[in-house]
Amino acid sequence: MSAPQSVHSWIPRTGSIWDNTKDVAKRRKRPDRNSEVIDTLQAGQPLIILCYSMSDHEESWEDLERNIWRSKAWDFVVTSDDDSGGYVADVYVNTYGIVTQQLGPQGACNLLKQRLV
Numbered sequence: 001m002s003a004p005q006s007v008h009s010w011i012p013r014t015g016s017i018w019d020n021t022k023d024v025a026k027r028r029k030r031p032d033r034n035s036e037v038i039d040t041l042q043a044g045q046p047l048i049i050l051c052y053s054m055s056d057h058e059e060s061w062e063d064l065e066r067n068i069w070r071s072k073a074w075d076f077v078v079t080s081d082d083d084s085g086g087y088v089a090d091v092y093v094n095t096y097g098i099v100t101q102q103l104g105p106q107g108a109c110n111l112l113k114q115r116l117v
Contacts, residue, residue, distance in 0.1 A: 055074055
């Protein structure tokens with residue numbers, strides 16, 4: 001397992017909740033579907049993706065074209081500068097690519113969350 005990235009080597013990504021989701025993009029306190037729900041993000045909601053964590057459980061979602069999307073990644077997202085953030089299953093977030101390739105190795109979330117408090 002590689003060492004966590006420093007906060008300074010990280011570059012946030014912009015994204016949004018997929019337009020064809022409806023009341024399913026729940027933002028949670030931890031990267032786990034059983035974690036407490038903070039809020040539900042609406043379809044099309046712009047986001048800043050700060051980091052991601054991998055879960056033990058795969059999340060899946062079927063879009064309107066009946067494609068099934070699966071991922072164990074959870075994105076830590078904020079919606080504004082004063083938002084304390086939370087985790088959304090990556091299958092609901094349009095990152096315009098593969099989040100694990102865009103943000104590098106996981107491990108920066110704990111560092112970043114400490115800086116946000």
